[in-house]
Amino acid sequence: MDHTKINLLVKLQHLDNQIESIVSLQKGLPEEIEALEEDLLFTTRQIETRRKIADDQLKQRSHLHETINECKNKILNFKEKQTLARNNKEYDALSKQIEYEEKEIAQAELQLQDIVHAIQRAQEIQKKGQQLIIENRYDEITEEMMPDDVLHQQLEDLSKQVAQKKEELEGIVIETAEDVDSLKIKVTEQRKHIKVEAVRLLDKYDHLRSGTLRNAVVRLNRNACSGCNTRVPTNRHTMIVQGGFYLCESCGRIVVHERLFEEAES
Numbered sequence: 328m329d330h331t332k333i334n335l336l337v338k339l340q341h342l343d344n345q346i347e348s349i350v351s352l353q354k355g356l357p358e359e360i361e362a363l364e365e366d367l368l369f370t371t372r373q374i375e376t377r378r379k380i381a382d383d384q385l386k387q388r389s390h391l392h393e394t395i396n397e398c399k400n401k402i403l404n405f406k407e408k409q410t411l412a413r414n415n416k417e418y419d420a421l422s423k424q425i426e427y428e429e430k431e432i433a434q435a436e437l438q439l440q441d442i443v444h445a446i447q448r449a450q451e452i453q454k455k456g457q458q459l460i461i462e463n464r465y466d467e468i469t470e471e472m473m474p475d476d477v478l479h480q481q482l483e484d485l486s487k488q489v490a491q492k493k494e495e496l497e498g499i500v501i502e503t504a505e506d507v508d509s510l511k512i513k514v515t516e517q518r519k520h521i522k523v524e525a526v527r528l529l530d531k532y533d534h535l536r537s538g539t540l541r542n543a544v545v546r547l548n549r550n551a552c553s554g555c556n557t558r559v560p561t562n563r564h565t566m567i568v569q570g571g572f573y574l575c576e577s578c579g580r581i582v583v584h585e586r587l588f589e590e591a592e593s
């Protein structure tokens with residue numbers, strides 16, 4: 328068996344491990360930021376939805392008020408015409424038109440009332456939410472119960488937290504950027520090399536690492552795969568000691584002798 332191929336792969340794993348350990352300095356900050364940003368987006372949407380409803384209500388109200396004013400003007404106009412009516416037929420026709428406009432006004436007023444009621448209802452629901460907050464009964468608060476001011480405070484807090492965490496992460500990224508960049512170049516070179524020498528091993532490596540698993544190549548530790556702690560059959564030890572590799576039957580990882588990692592480090 329040609330053992331130099333596995334050495335190339337161990338070297339790649341060693342480089343990827345180094346990048347991994349630098350990235351772990353970020354202490355889960357990227358995930359934390361992602362979660363905060365999701366909350367932020369959710370809160371922003373809630374606020375936007377409420378703003379849109381309020382805007383629509385305002386527009387509708389002013390439109391209805393306009394309609395009422397127009398109708399009133401028309402009525403005035405018709406009434407004036409009535410004083411000049413030359414006969415009953417003309418007078419009655421105008422009366423009908425006045426009646427029609429009055430109905431329009433009544434309808435618009437009803438719609439205005441509906442809007443006012445909707446606003447009052449929303450306020451009452453928020454008051455309920457406020458009360459639940461005071462009583463610490465957060466589980467019972469629904470989306471629409473969340474008071475406007477609490478929502479805005481939440482938005483402000485989340486924005487601050489995201490900015491703070493991002494700054495923290497940026498600091499770490501800047502500090503380690505140079506190391507990561509040079510390691511990434513080495514990884515690319517190593518991969519090119521393996522692609523020529525042992526493309527199937529590289530495919531196996533990439534396949535293993537395609538999920539959440541990062542350590543595709545692991546040390547033999549106390550006669551077991553150090554990836555999953557499953558014992559390696561005794562008859563495979565010699566080959567591993569000689570610098571070969573073993574595919575763990577349990578987790579599929581590539582198990583090699585510790586020495587190979589030491590060699591990769593040097």
Ligand SMILES: [Zn+2]
Pocket residue numbers: 552553554555556557575576577578579580
């Ligand atoms: Zn294993």
